[in-house]
Amino acid sequence: MIRNLKNSSKRKLCNVLFxxxxxxxxxxxxxVPFLQGIPLxxxxxxxxxxxxxxxxxxNYLQVFKDPNITEVVGNTLFFTLLYLVGCNVIGLLLALxxxxxxxxxxxxxxxxxxxxxxxxxxxxxxFTYIYSDVFYALLGIKSFLGNVNYVNPAIAAIAIWKDSGYxxxxxxxxxxxxxxEYYEAARIEGCSAIKSFFNITMPLIVPxxxxxxxxILAWGMQxxxxxxxxxxxxxxxxxxxxGMYIYKNIFVYHNAGYGxxxxxxxxxxxxVLTILLTSYLRRKEVEM
Amino acid sequence: MSKVKxxxxxxxxxxxxxxxxxxxxxxxxxxxxFKTKQxxxxxxxxxxxxxxxxxxxxxxxxGSFFKGMLxxxxxxxxxxxxxxxxCPMASYVFARNKKRIYNVLYSLFLVAMLIPYQSVLLPIYxxxxxxxxxxxxxxxxxxxxxxxxxxxxxxxxxxxxxxxRDLEEAAYIDGMGYFGTxxxxxxxxxxxxxxxILIINALFAWNDFQLSTVTLISEEVQTLPQLLYRYFGVHxxxxxxxxxxxxxxxxxxxxxxxxxxxxxxxxxxxxxVKG
Numbered sequence: 001m002i003r004n005l006k007n008s009s010k011r012k013l014c015n016v017l018f019x020x021x022x023x024x025x026x027x028x029x030x031x032v033p034f035l036q037g038i039p040l041x042x043x044x045x046x047x048x049x050x051x052x053x054x055x056x057x058x059n060y061l062q063v064f065k066d067p068n069i070t071e072v073v074g075n076t077l078f079f080t081l082l083y084l085v086g087c088n089v090i091g092l093l094l095a096l097x098x099x100x101x102x103x104x105x106x107x108x109x110x111x112x113x114x115x116x117x118x119x120x121x122x123x124x125x126x127f128t129y130i131y132s133d134v135f136y137a138l139l140g141i142k143s144f145l146g147n148v149n150y151v152n153p154a155i156a157a158i159a160i161w162k163d164s165g166y167x168x169x170x171x172x173x174x175x176x177x178x179x180x181e182y183y184e185a186a187r188i189e190g191c192s193a194i195k196s197f198f199n200i201t202m203p204l205i206v207p208x209x210x211x212x213x214x215x216i217l218a219w220g221m222q223x224x225x226x227x228x229x230x231x232x233x234x235x236x237x238x239x240x241x242x243g244m245y246i247y248k249n250i251f252v253y254h255n256a257g258y259g260x261x262x263x264x265x266x267x268x269x270x271x272v273l274t275i276l277l278t279s280y281l282r283r284k285e286v287e288m
Numbered sequence: 289m290s291k292v293k294x295x296x297x298x299x300x301x302x303x304x305x306x307x308x309x310x311x312x313x314x315x316x317x318x319x320x321x322f323k324t325k326q327x328x329x330x331x332x333x334x335x336x337x338x339x340x341x342x343x344x345x346x347x348x349x350x351g352s353f354f355k356g357m358l359x360x361x362x363x364x365x366x367x368x369x370x371x372x373x374x375c376p377m378a379s380y381v382f383a384r385n386k387k388r389i390y391n392v393l394y395s396l397f398l399v400a401m402l403i404p405y406q407s408v409l410l411p412i413y414x415x416x417x418x419x420x421x422x423x424x425x426x427x428x429x430x431x432x433x434x435x436x437x438x439x440x441x442x443x444x445x446x447x448x449x450x451x452x453r454d455l456e457e458a459a460y461i462d463g464m465g466y467f468g469t470x471x472x473x474x475x476x477x478x479x480x481x482x483x484x485i486l487i488i489n490a491l492f493a494w495n496d497f498q499l500s501t502v503t504l505i506s507e508e509v510q511t512l513p514q515l516l517y518r519y520f521g522v523h524x525x526x527x528x529x530x531x532x533x534x535x536x537x538x539x540x541x542x543x544x545x546x547x548x549x550x551x552x553x554x555x556x557x558x559x560x561v562k563g
């Protein structure tokens with residue numbers, strides 16, 4: 001009994017020791033900065049000098065009066081929508097094409113996922129050259145990145161090229177869990193392939209939708225690298241995202257408190273969107 | 289039967305077509321990097337008649353590229369190793385203990401995945417400066433590790449939960465302590481998940497731009513994505529040389545990917561099961 005007690009307290013101590021390294025790094029480099037960010041949004045500050053003025057919520061109020069906000073939020077939402085739909089539709093399509101296990105499909109999956117290993121910066125620069133030089137030489141089209149109307153879809157195309165393979169992997173895993181008997185039964189009942197896709201496949205792979213949609217939503221709402229590399233936010237502000245606008249306010253315009261306030265609003269907005277979408281999709285999940 | 293076969297052939301053809309589209313940017317990048325400027329205008333997208341390494345030589349002769357690559361290596365390797373040690377340790381505790389406090393802590397790690405980088409750029413920059421860690425590899429490594437902890441712990445915890453406890457209990461009875469049981473029994477069993485988090489974190493650390501932008505500001509310490517950004521954002525580089533630089537920058541990761549692709553897809557799948 002005493003021995004056991006000694007063991008269990010020793011075990012507890014070991015647990016703490018095992019958790020400590022991860023918790024310390026997490027607390028110091030993630031949690032503390034995140035919490036510090038909240039009061040920083042209440043100050044007027046250039047981001048580097050020692051003086052900062054407490055201004056209460058006025059940074060937040062300014063957001064609603066800022067004429068640029070509508071444009072950057074609009075760009076971000078438009079980009080995110082295209083990116084979200086594109087990645088999921090193409091990712092699911094690719095998954096359906098190569099879900100069966102075969103040598104050829106293994107090679108194809110490797111190819112589909114390959115763009116994901118590139119950095120967003122690298123992928124964007126590759127495409128700026130493809131849009132400007134290759135498309136022009138072959139098709140005589142001027143770069144889409146210089147056109148206000150096409151710039152967001154053109155950047156979304158880069159992101160979709162890079163990340164649909166990621167969505168595909170998650171869809172394949174989910175598709176392979178659907179028992180074959182379900183399709184057999186549907187076929188015997190005279191169900192068409194399309195009908196059985198919508199009535200059997202779709203409801204059973206909702207968890208994969210949840211995973212992919214929330215992930216791409218988060219990546220899209222934080223979009224920064226693609227736009228920085230491909231256009232710098234241009235032409236004009238036509239492709240500037242919320243992420244870039246925050247960065248520019250903090251580090252370029254020296255309006256750090258204001259940029260921080262937008263950052264907090266972005267966090268809140270993303271959290272709300274994610275929770276709403278997740279709870280909506282969770283309700284659609286069915287037991288297998 | 290033949291109808292099924294035709295259907296499969298059509299599916300494969302469509303898939304191959306998609307694969308060609310996905311590969312085309314790589315194809316363009318490779319052939320252009322081996323051509324001279326005139327050759328590109330003359331021959332367009334056809335294969336180069338001879339392989340001319342001049343573009344690659346030009347990129348490598350410019351010392352800054354090499355420097356950027358070294359900086360990327362110096363910040364990626366420690367991040368990956370650190371994560372491969374501390375995440376399995378934490379995951380072992382989360383997977384083997386049911387007490388509320390552990391659950392709360394675990395949830396905290398998961399919730400942190402929702403934090404957008406933009407909400408912490410300013411505090412991280414200010415802290416790094418105040419703590420004297422700005423422009424140091426250590427600062428960059430710790431920030432990257434911090435933001436990669438959640439996903440790695442999620443993946444590892446799921447894996448440890450799937451390891452039967454019998455072995456550990458046997459080891460315990462044999463007199464192995466807590467540490468011995470973990471390092472000699474559990475840790476080696478985690479080999480496949482360790483390789484998964486290795487490659488996923490290597491991709492993240494190698495490719496990160498945003499966190500590096502605010503932690504590594506002076507040019508000597510900047511990593512490859514930052515170097516590419518600085519270089520191509522300002523200069524207009526001929527596309528044959530640009531593609532040579534892009535190919536060199538992606539080469540290490542493409543190799544790592546082709547060698548360890550099974551583990552990367554396992555990791556992606558494990559990471560997608562939240563909750």
